[in-house]
């Protein structure tokens with residue numbers, strides 16, 4: 823990892839999932855895997871965060887929450903989708919209310935595969951995210967500026983849940 827001026831602060835959100843990947847992310851924050859050795863501190867406020875770690879799939883309930891968290895993180899920011907559910911819906915992909923992976927609602931920079939994703943892979947994703955964050959800083963990437971793309975990303979439609987009664 824190249825020299826960085828500021829510790830990368832992270833925020834973690836778990837969409838709809840079995841919580842397996844969620845628990846692996848928490849394991850990374852504990853002393854055994856100790857992600858804090860890279861200066862990555864878990865924050866509760868998106869406005870303080872640089873890296874958005876997200877597990878679980880997107881559904882009609884959480885799509886606006888995910889979009890709101892993303893919008894509240896200041897620029898530059900990096901989004902890391904962790905696990906098969908966050909990547910493409912995983913085992914929930916055919917559920918009646920599932921819209922798919924995280925990139926259905928926000929741009930994703932890095933994908934960490936696995937079901938569940940291993941702590942080593944998650945740490946690798948965070949280290950890569952730190953490098954990408956520095957690159958975005960140098961390039962002055964601004965995601966909220968009008969006309970640059972992200973503001974045109976529309977939320978996917980909510981599925982019609984008024985299923986016909988038999």
Ligand code: SF4
Pocket residue numbers: 839840841842843844877878905906907908912913936937938939
């Ligand atoms: S990818 Fe697998 S372990 Fe992770 S949340 Fe989905 S079902 Fe659970």
